[in-house]
Amino acid sequence: MKNNHSQQDQLNNEKANQEFMVDALAKALVQAASTAGQSNLQPEGGKAEPKTIDLVELFYMVLSKIQYVIIAALIGAICMGVQASRSVPVYSATSKLYIVGNQGAALNISDLQLGSMLTMDYEEVFRTWEVHEMVRTQLGLDYTYSQMQGMISISNPEDTRVLYITARNSDAQMAADIANAYASAAKTFILQTMDSEEPNVFSVALVPSVASRVSKASQAVKGFMLGAVLAVGIIVLLFVIDDRPRTPEHIQQAANIPTLAVIPALSKSQVMSKGKTGKRGQKHGLS
Numbered sequence: 001m002k003n004n005h006s007q008q009d010q011l012n013n014e015k016a017n018q019e020f021m022v023d024a025l026a027k028a029l030v031q032a033a034s035t036a037g038q039s040n041l042q043p044e045g046g047k048a049e050p051k052t053i054d055l056v057e058l059f060y061m062v063l064s065k066i067q068y069v070i071i072a073a074l075i076g077a078i079c080m081g082v083q084a085s086r087s088v089p090v091y092s093a094t095s096k097l098y099i100v101g102n103q104g105a106a107l108n109i110s111d112l113q114l115g116s117m118l119t120m121d122y123e124e125v126f127r128t129w130e131v132h133e134m135v136r137t138q139l140g141l142d143y144t145y146s147q148m149q150g151m152i153s154i155s156n157p158e159d160t161r162v163l164y165i166t167a168r169n170s171d172a173q174m175a176a177d178i179a180n181a182y183a184s185a186a187k188t189f190i191l192q193t194m195d196s197e198e199p200n201v202f203s204v205a206l207v208p209s210v211a212s213r214v215s216k217a218s219q220a221v222k223g224f225m226l227g228a229v230l231a232v233g234i235i236v237l238l239f240v241i242d243d244r245p246r247t248p249e250h251i252q253q254a255a256n257i258p259t260l261a262v263i264p265a266l267s268k269s270q271v272m273s274k275g276k277t278g279k280r281g282q283k284h285g286l287s
Contacts (some may be wrong), residue, residue, distance in 0.1 A: 025273040061239050062232060069231040076227025084219035089211035091167050095183040096202035097122070099161040122163060122199065123154045125186050134185035139177055152182055162202055163181045166206065172207050179205035 062069070086234045097116045099122060125131060127259035132145045141148070165186075183201060248259035 031089075049203040052285050058236065058239055065231075065235050068235070069228050069274050072231035073224045073228035076223035076225075076230070078223070080223025080226075081216050081220040084214045084216045087214045088170050088214050090168050090170060091172040091175045091211050092166055093179045093205040093208050093210045094164055094166045094203075095179040095205035097165065097183055097186065097199040098202040099163065099199050120156075121194075122186065122190065123156065125189055125194075126152060126154050126165070126182060128189070131182065131185045134188065135178065135181045138181050138185070139174075148178075151178060163199070167205070172209070172211070174206045176205045256269075 066181075127149065129145050132148045135141070135148065136143065141150075151168055153166045155166070156162070157164070165179050165182050167175045167182065169175040169178060183205075187198055187201070248262060252258060
């Protein structure tokens with residue numbers, strides 16, 4: 001009798017499980033049919049819904065890859081720091097030209113305005129190849145015109161008629177010679193080609209005693225920030241172009257089918273530990 005009762009209970013359980021599975025499958029088919037019907041009602045030429053980006057999910061994605069961001073930032077800081085330590089010290093020397101107007105003891109407003117306009121014109125003089133060639137010939141340099149143009153910078157303080165000619169070179173004496181040579185060449189070129197008064201030498205460049213170096217700390221900070229931004233940008237790009245479904249809702253939207261169950265992803269170590277726990281439980285039950 002006990003065996004008959006146990007067999008009857010087992011049959012009842014199997015029947016109940018079958019009814020439950022049939023009921024769940026029927027509900028899933030009804031839901032899928034209703035979803036498909038709604039999608040068929042849409043016009044054929046309708047545009048697909050644009051992909052939306054979940055900012056919270058993106059934040060947690062970046063947070064989960066924070067170790068790669070830190071590694072990239074450290075690599076950037078090291079590279080920029082090493083580059084700064086290998087940089088050659090540069091010396092800067094400055095000579096000055098004073099732009100004069102019409103000759104005469106008295107100056108008026110028109111002379112001052114004319115001097116300001118001439119200052120802007122004279123800045124273009126230092127970009128001509130003729131002036132570069134004069135300096136090359138005077139100092140016997142073998143630099144190209146573009147290299148020589150990169151060595152100098154011309155500035156004009158506001159509300160003045162003084163031109164600052166700054167030359168940069170790894171050799172202090174050469175920096176001063178280049179600045180003074182450009183001032184002399186500009187005077188000659190202006191006198192020969194422009195119908196204006198020859199500018200006067202306002203100040204002669206001296207040999208600099210202190211070189212300017214790139215700060216290692218500032219370059220390391222720049223490298224750290226650049227590496228971090230680059231790593232975050234790559235992570236965001238991979239997140240945006242990855243169109244694989246990540247949640248049951250994504251699967252339902254992509255395939256128009258409902259999700260019946262969710263199976264958690266377990267690592268191999270977790271599976272092994274659960275298996276050992278189950279075996280231990282069976283042993284205790286048997287004992």
